[in-house]
Amino acid sequence: MNVFDIIGPVMIGPSSSHTAGAVRLGRVVNKLIDDRKLTKVEIVLSGSFAQTYKGHGTDKALLAGIMGYKSYSPEIRDALAIADEKGIEYSFTKENIKDAHPNTAVIKFYLEDGTVGTMQGASIGGGNILVNQINGMNVEFNGDNNTILVMHEDKPGVIANVTHMMHFEHEDLNISNFHLSRQEKGGDAIMTIEIDNQPPEELVDEIRKIEHVKNAILIRRV
């Protein structure tokens, strides 16, 4: 904790959890989309998000984040109109997601190139977030660090190959957190690797070349 955690953050109101945190959840999706063109988002709101989103501008905040705005961008207020202008279709529905944190959103996004993806995350207070699922697979990261998601086949040695390559090619990279989840033995698996440093752009391409790795995504701090 430092002085700017107390006097700060600079944010668009009214609520750090329902507005600022919601923008950051949207920004995770923005990082997943990268520079591809977004055509449609379907947003499901659960718990307190579902009950109070209108009064807190949670809908605008999520959409603004998805479009790449930050939690202090004045554009959040006009996010719905901006999305209309950009030709992005959007919808908000309320649903009670079982066992989810009270401030949970599930964002399904459709890209022009036919890609469809999902992200589930929660705003856990004070603008902090926790991402729980990406494309249906369990992950666990908070967006405070640079995070690499590696989708791969559950085969022996994949984790060792990825971390070995990271250290061999970029010896100052330091892993601060690691999480693995898989759907079934030998099936699809996903590694969540949080890193202290700024990972170089080429790192993701290097990981993609490793045997049994299907894809890798870098989500820089949101």
Place this chain on the structure above:
Amino acid sequence: MLKYESINELVKEAENRNVRISQLVLEDQAKSMEKSQQDIYEKMAKSFQIMRESVKDGQAKDQKSTSGLTGGEGYLMNEYATTGEGGLSGSFMTKAIARALSVAGCNASMGKIVAAPTAGSCGILPGCLVSLFEDKGYDEKDIVMSMFTAAAFGMVIANRASIAGAAGGCQAECGSAAAMAAAALVELGGGSPKQCADACAIAISSQMGLVCDPVAGLVEIPCIKRNASGLMIAFSSADMVLAGIDAKIPADECLDAMAEVGDSMPRTLKETAKGGLAMTPTGKKLRDKVFG
């Protein structure tokens, strides 16, 4: 390095080195963030600038919250403050109240604010500091420096008690903001480090047990007006101390009591909108109006 676990630690260290708490904190934070003191000072100065903009933003005649439940409080108060004698408490105080209401209103209408320490209590510190700057001619550099003192007190409160309404009720939000502001005001008024701690203690004592009971779960009713009362408590605590009145219970003990009171507060009174004003007949009616 400072640990920010005790107000007394800050006071003793400042006394030993014969510096203001703000100077101590600026040096410590520069070291721990591995940045220059100038960089850190400028970042804080930027926050003060944003606070001044939030005051202006929230004072607009047509200011209205996103839910429509509140709006125009800052405008009305400022009109009142700038007419004649400036009301019963005089124009300095009523203008300061107008500023606190304006920033809180700016927050409710999705304007840009600096959380201090939270969004719900964001009007108290700017209400105090912008008033000293604009109406009493205090030096900007001293004011920005006093924000380091306020932040240091806030860190101790966060470590020792809480700054989240969901964890400790409104005493943790508006209470903490008023205590932080009181310490900053005393430093600006020329008080000693020990007097900063005493003002913090008095402000915390004055809001001990205050619950968080927002109507419809929104940061509006009663939050906006509690920013005005928090500001008054910050000024009265600072002025009492500068008049030579000391706090009978030391600040650290007040914070421990605040933590204990927060822990024993029922869930219904900690930002869940299930008790207090939120569950009054009118509170429920307003909730139904917004969320149907």
